[in-house]
Amino acid sequence: MPPLSPTRDVDALTDQLCDALLTPRSRADMQRLLRDLCTPSELRALAERWHVARLLDGTELSYREIHDGTGVSTTTIVRVGRFLRQEPHQGYRSAIDALESVDAG
Known part of the structure; x- marks a missing residue:
């Protein structure tokens, strides 16, 4: 090191x-x-984004339904959706796929 x-x-x-x-x-x-x-609010924001990513990937819920059920802003939901589906990093996708393969195994 x-x-x-x-x-x-x-x-x-x-x-x-x-x-x-x-x-x-x-x-x-x-x-x-x-x-x-993290501060409590930072940790909550991270946890909410992860929850939204899983909802967007694993359900047919609309952004409005996710907002109504979680209280997460539609701006955050849109951003998570963009990173999940369009951005090149694919961090959400990799983590979701890894967890699904653990659950399936």
């Missing part, structure tokens, strides 16, 4: 965060890390 020094390099910081997020070996460990890392 290289020596640690202050940086403003977003790519390096993101890489370091990803490394940290890969270390928990259980749900409880991940919950502890996320609770230390």
